[in-house]
Amino acid sequence: MVASKYAKCDLMKSEFTQRANNLPAHGLGLSVDVYSPDLLELVRALRDAQLEPGYLEVFKATTSALEWMRQQLPDIKLSYHGEGLWSTQPEFPRSGSGRQGVMEACAHLAALRSAWLNHECATKHMAGYAFGTYLPPLYTEVSARKTAENLAYLQDQVDQDARQRGIDPALVLLEMPPLTYFGCGACSIPEFFRTVTEQASCGLVLDIGHLWTVYRYTGGWQQQRLEDYVAEFLDAFPLERVIEIHVAGLAELTIPHASESGANGHALPYWIDAHGAPIPGVLFDLLEQVLAHPGLTSLKGVALEVDTKSIGLIVEEFGQFRKRFESTVHEKVRCEREIPLPPQRFPIGRSADGCRLTPQEEAALRHQYRNYVQLVTTQTAPSSVSDFALLGGSVEDLGRYRDTYLPHELLHWGGELQDMFPDTCRRLAEADVPLARFVPFWFSRPRPEQDDYDFFLLKVDRFVEFATQACPAAAMIVLREADELRAAYRAANEPIGSSQVRA
Ligand SMILES: [Fe+2]
Numbered sequence: 023m024v025a026s027k028y029a030k031c032d033l034m035k036s037e038f039t040q041r042a043n044n045l046p047a048h049g050l051g052l053s054v055d056v057y058s059p060d061l062l063e064l065v066r067a068l069r070d071a072q073l074e075p076g077y078l079e080v081f082k083a084t085t086s087a088l089e090w091m092r093q094q095l096p097d098i099k100l101s102y103h104g105e106g107l108w109s110t111q112p113e114f115p116r117s118g119s120g121r122q123g124v125m126e127a128c129a130h131l132a133a134l135r136s137a138w139l140n141h142e143c144a145t146k147h148m149a150g151y152a153f154g155t156y157l158p159p160l161y162t163e164v165s166a167r168k169t170a171e172n173l174a175y176l177q178d179q180v181d182q183d184a185r186q187r188g189i190d191p192a193l194v195l196l197e198m199p200p201l202t203y204f205g206c207g208a209c210s211i212p213e214f215f216r217t218v219t220e221q222a223s224c225g226l227v228l229d230i231g232h233l234w235t236v237y238r239y240t241g242g243w244q245q246q247r248l249e250d251y252v253a254e255f256l257d258a259f260p261l262e263r264v265i266e267i268h269v270a271g272l273a274e275l276t277i278p279h280a281s282e283s284g285a286n287g288h289a290l291p292y293w294i295d296a297h298g299a300p301i302p303g304v305l306f307d308l309l310e311q312v313l314a315h316p317g318l319t320s321l322k323g324v325a326l327e328v329d330t331k332s333i334g335l336i337v338e339e340f341g342q343f344r345k346r347f348e349s350t351v352h353e354k355v356r357c358e359r360e361i362p363l364p365p366q367r368f369p370i371g372r373s374a375d376g377c378r379l380t381p382q383e384e385a386a387l388r389h390q391y392r393n394y395v396q397l398v399t400t401q402t403a404p405s406s407v408s409d410f411a412l413l414g415g416s417v418e419d420l421g422r423y424r425d426t427y428l429p430h431e432l433l434h435w436g437g438e439l440q441d442m443f444p445d446t447c448r449r450l451a452e453a454d455v456p457l458a459r460f461v462p463f464w465f466s467r468p469r470p471e472q473d474d475y476d477f478f479l480l481k482v483d484r485f486v487e488f489a490t491q492a493c494p495a496a497a498m499i500v501l502r503e504a505d506e507l508r509a510a511y512r513a514a515n516e517p518i519g520s521s522q523v524r525a
Contacts, residue, residue: 030221030377037223038263038320041193045137045265047355048099048323049076050344052336053268055329056083056091059336065095067333073340079103079266079325080134084515085126088133101266101323102127102136102192108145108471109172109196110159112388118471119147124176128183131192137322138265139180139192140227143169143218144199146477149392150468154431154477157398158199159214160390161207161413164383166214169196170221171378177223195265197227200295201239203423205413206394211236212258221377225265225320228312229327230305231272231295240414243290248304252311261317269309269343270327271299275427292422298330301339306346313350321354398424399465429461436477439485443503446489449496463488482507 052075054061061078068075077099080091092100106123107114114120131139144156159165177194184191198215207214215226233252237243242251273296293302312318326343328336379387397410398420412420433439439457440447447457464484482504489500 034219034221034223038219038225041191041223042225042265042320042322044190045193045322046099047352048101048137048266049355050340050348050351051075051077051079051099051101051323051325052340053079053081053103053270053325053327053329055081056087058330059333061091062094064333064336065098067337068340071337071341073337073344074098075340077101077323077325079140079323081105081329082127082130085129085133088130092134100134100136102131102134102139104130104139104141106146107141107176108147109141109176110143110145110165110169111148111172112168112384112391113471114172115175120172120175124179125183128180131180132183132187132189135189136192137190138195138225139176140195140197140266142199143196143215147471149388149395150470151395151399151465152469152471152477152480153428154436154481155202156199157394158201158205159207160387160394161205161209161211161214162390163209163213163217164379164387165207165390166209166217167221167377168379168384168387170218170224173218173222173224193225193265195225195227197229197268198232198236200229200232201235201413201415202294202427203239203292204398204415204420205236205240206397206410207413208411210258211240211413212255212260215263216258216260219260219263224263226260226263227266227268228259228261228264229268229270229295230308230312231268231270231301233308234272234305235293235295238290238293239419241416242414248308249311252308256312256315256317261315262319264318265320265322267309267312267321267324268327269301269305269324270295270297271301271331272296272305273299275430294427297327300335301326306343309347310350313347313354318354321351323355324351395465399428400424429458432461432464432481433457437481439481442482442507443485443489443500446485446496446500446503449499450489450493453493453495455492459492460485460488463492478511479508 052064054064061080065078075098078095079101080088081103082105104127106119107127108117108119111117127139130136142156144158146153146156148157159169173194173196177191180194181191196215196218198211205211209217218224219226233255234248236255237248237251245251246254272293274292275294309324313324324347326336326340328339393410401424439460450457486500486504490497
C-alpha cells in the first residue's frame, strides 16, 4: 500500500508536469461573468482604457451563451470557471453533478476552447441539503483522498470528451475555497491539498482573498503576523501545482434592515469573500509575497475576480494591478518551451487504480458529512457532532455562520423573499408566521440533488412548500407568485442562458 502510494504520487506528478507544460501562458486577466457586468461592455471599456486583458476566465453560463461569447471575442484567450461539480462529496460520480454536470462542463470547455477547468474545492450540496454559497470540504485525510478520486474521474471524463471532439484536453484545476467564518477538520489546509495532489494530477488555483480568510478564521491572526503566517502556509502548500492565482474583494456581510453590520472590538474585520467589493490593499501585498516564492513554478495566469463589480471600478483596479504586477507576472508565466509537445494521451481509467477509499472509509465519510450539516445548521447539535474539530477558529465564529450568515443566505441572498413573494409574505405576516421559520424548514429533511443546481429555482420550490404548510390560506397566493417568478426567470435567461449566481 505504501509502495503503491508513492508510485501513484510519482505518476501524478509527471502527468501534471506534462499537462502543465502544454498550457499556454495566459498572463494578467479577469475572472468574469457573462451577464454581471455585461461582458462585452466591460471589454469595450478596458480597450478604451488601453487595458486589454491577457485572458478572461468565464463563469458557467449556458453553452450557447459561451459559444456566442467565443465568437464575439475571437482574439482573447477564454478559460472556464465551472460550477455545480461537487467533487468534494462522496456521491459525486453517481450524482447529477457528476453525470449531467460533467457533460455540460465538457461542452462549455469546448465552446470557450478553454485550457483549463477551474472549480472551487467546495460544495453547495451536502448529504441531501442545499446551500446558497460554498461550504469548504471537511479537512481530513480521508476527505482529501475522496476528493482526489473524484478529480481523477472528472479528468478522465474531460479527456474522453476531448478525444471524441479531437481537441486538447483541459486541465482540471481545484481552487482553495474561502472560509466563511469557520472551517472543520483534523488536518491543515496545506496538508489537505498536498494529499489531493499526491493522488491526482490536477492543478490548483490559489485565491489570495481566500488565503486571507484562512488566516482570519483559523485563528492564525491571533498568533502570527500575516506575512509570517503566509510564509509558513506557502512553504507547506503544494505551490508547484498552482496554475492560476485569483484576487478578489473582501467585505463584511451587510444585512438589509439590520441596525449594525457585526461591528466588533476585534483587531481584524469579519471580512468574507465578496467579488463585488473593492480589493483591499493588503491582498496586493500578499500577492507580491506569493509571486516572490520560489515554489511557484507552474503559474500560467493571475486574474482579478470581478463578477458583480461595477465596470468603472474594474477598469480602475485592473489598471493598478497591471502597473504593479505586469512585469513580475510575465516573468513568472513565460513559456520556456520552444518546440510544441505532441498531443497528450493519458490512459483513461486512472481513477480505478490504487489508494481508493475502502467501503468502511467511504461510509464513515458520508456519516461525517451528515454530522457536518448538523453542526453548521443546528443550534443544538448532538455531542458526537459538537466535538468536531474546528480548524483552529472559535465556536463563536461558527455561530456567526449558523445564526447570521445562513439565515441571510436563505431569506435575502440570491433573491429577497419579501420582493419575490410580496403577497404571500403579507398573508404570512397576517397569520403571525415569521419568515425566519423558513430557515429550520429548509433544513428539516434531506432531499435528492437536482440535476442542474439552481439556487433561485430551489428557493422558489421550497418557499411554496413552506408557505403552504405554515399557512394553508396562503396556498393559492404562493402558487401564483411562484408561477410568475419561474416564468420571469425563464424569460430573463433566454436566449443566452441561465444566470447561475456565483459565490
Ligand atoms: Fe477565486
